Amino acid sequence: MNPNMLSLSEAVEAIGARKVTSVELVQACLDRIDERDSGVKAWTQIDRKAVLEEARSRDDEAPVGPLHGVPVGIKDIIDTVHLPTEYGSQIYRGYRPGREAACVSLVRRAGAVILGKTVTTEFAMFRPGPTANPHALDRTPGGSSSGSAAAVADFQVPAAFGTQTAGSIIRPAAFCGVVGYKPSFGTLSLDGVKPLAQTLDTLGFITRTVRDQFVMRSALLGAERNPALFAQTKPRLGFFQTPFWSATAPETRQLLEQTARQLSESGFGVEEVTCPASFGNLNEMHANLMAFETARNYVSEYEEPNRSLLDERSRQAIETGWTVSADDYQTMRVELGQARLQFAELARDFDAIMVPATVGEAPPIESTGDPVFNRMWSLLGVPAVTLPAGRGPNGLPLGVQFVGRYDTDLRLLQVCEDVERWLAGGKG
């Protein structure tokens, strides 16, 4: 097997056991990129020489942390100094920030090799970048973490950073058939990540297994005794159609209902969750709150001469934000506080609640897809994970999303690992 096919945790183990070197792993990823990236277009910047040099020095030194020698991709909304950071925007063509984002320094400190920068939509908003879905080049990989999801799915890199404000980790991960994890709001520092909406922006990871998500967490936060943190009780699963169930494509409806049934038959015990009628307003609240904050974060980009370099969709997002009043913002913040408490109550008896990840398969490449099944979880700030689970009518990947109560990320990931094992065991 080519080393680029190893999952992140397999790669860490293989390097630790000296079964593969960092140079071999990185070279295999670069070869895969050379072979595939003219079609997939997941990367904006790779300095091949520097990356191989970094890998070589990892091979020469004693292991320094949980990512020793392993390549990681950095979404280009995140500041790097050694590689340009363009935020998917013409305004920042060739831009070199003066400081490196904390998350980049942290993975370096954990021993990672920064493979390169991955494509983001313009400012993590709506204008798609050039990236294609590796499963069908005429389909979107999703956005805004387009390059990260496509590169991980295409075995070009075992792990990459994503960020989510609406649905920018979960949606692309689901469309590309990989594991996406959006942590509880505020867990991971956004230092050096260009803000979109401060009440929603969340840094997270795209990998190919749930185990890999634990590894990325430990690189950023430190070692966690996760299995010991919780009683090894049977997971308590919920199934929640959300107020937006009617937006699902048939394949999603079928996948979720079938998964709920089969999980239940396999002894997981799945309970249906119903929700307060007010939850139907959460997607609209998310859109307004996001627009309000985005407008105020993008004052300098909206001024000339920058404005004429902005995509029409970005301009419109900013202009919409200026139509939301400060009073409305304040009211939304208070209502959001209440909704967060309501969800905590609703979710109290569950370790993980299964919800749709996307409408259906990845749509054509012109858009990045609809975040209808992501907005409310970003708004509530709760942890969310998508697992690849089956294929749609066109043979494209489908995801199943699991969400949990705020700050119960480890338990959620643990349950997702159980479900992942069960999915691999051949049901579904």
Add this chain to the structure above:
Amino acid sequence: MNPNMLSLSEAVEAIGARKVTSVELVQACLDRIDERDSGVKAWTQIDRKAVLEEARSRDDEAPVGPLHGVPVGIKDIIDTVHLPTEYGSQIYRGYRPGREAACVSLVRRAGAVILGKTVTTEFAMFRPGPTANPHALDRTPGGSSSGSAAAVADFQVPAAFGTQTAGSIIRPAAFCGVVGYKPSFGTLSLDGVKPLAQTLDTLGFITRTVRDQFVMRSALLGAERNPALFAQTKPRLGFFQTPFWSATAPETRQLLEQTARQLSESGFGVEEVTCPASFGNLNEMHANLMAFETARNYVSEYEEPNRSLLDERSRQAIETGWTVSADDYQTMRVELGQARLQFAELARDFDAIMVPATVGEAPPIESTGDPVFNRMWSLLGVPAVTLPAGRGPNGLPLGVQFVGRYDTDLRLLQVCEDVERWLAGGKG
């Protein structure tokens, strides 16, 4: 009266009524700085020529926003492009960020003239900058927003940005005898503000009146119909000694008890608040949580060759943070969620709760003072305001702090304006 003596709202009105020009106001501030700053040392960067040119162009154009023509000071933990941004650190000597912080762009958009950068402690941590307390040059102005508080108190500028992670707005504002406001966590974007601890960092303002705080809010968020938002009911005041009452100096104890009594006699109706015993742990939780996040935000500054340019106190703060485990962090986050709910319950019947702002008067200049009465409010994320209220045994200003429930900032400010009026009316 020299125009630099005008409060922010008076200045806005005077410029609007063409009673004073922006150039006259800015020149008066610059004259005051020339006269006083060799002693007070509040500023790190002022480009006099550029500032006057900006003021001149404000005078030549129609008013564009609520701060038209008025100078504002920017704490040097906040990124500016036209002036160096040094974060109070040797590492960033002469550093020019590539992007301007959102809050700077927003006050510009509101018509403000950026007067200059104000002194911060190193990375808003513990090493004091050169700034002195304008009321006694051998005393600290407090930290970390040292220059902002001193400059506003000394009539060098009518308003300045501060940031608070432990007590960095409220403490210096109280020590300098001005109004400090730390908004509810997350209200104002931290884009371009160097992160210290993402669960705590908050942008706010230092001004000379409460009215001015409304003006600064409106510049960043948009116009607010604040008085109409709430029924004009009598304010419901609480008096809360906090679990740390024994740390107060006699002058603080006396000031708060007397103020509570006199407010009560004046018909405000003040009720004593008692709190769960667990609140005694909040300051320690704050310190550990802050250290954990700081360490992970300061990886690149802690690496050589930067490390040798770090102050010993900053190094120690970072090293302490690495001794806090990820498991402890997760546990603290969950406990914090519970404490926030407990405080919301406790504060439910109050519009504002009076608490100590500081231990006592500003201590000697070697330290920036103790944040013992600030940590828990930063941790809880609730809004806090300090009002100047009397003098201590050495004739130095004392503040009284008012805190409110999360996201009730407008009501809190409104009540503080009532109390400010009452204080000016000659009691206390």
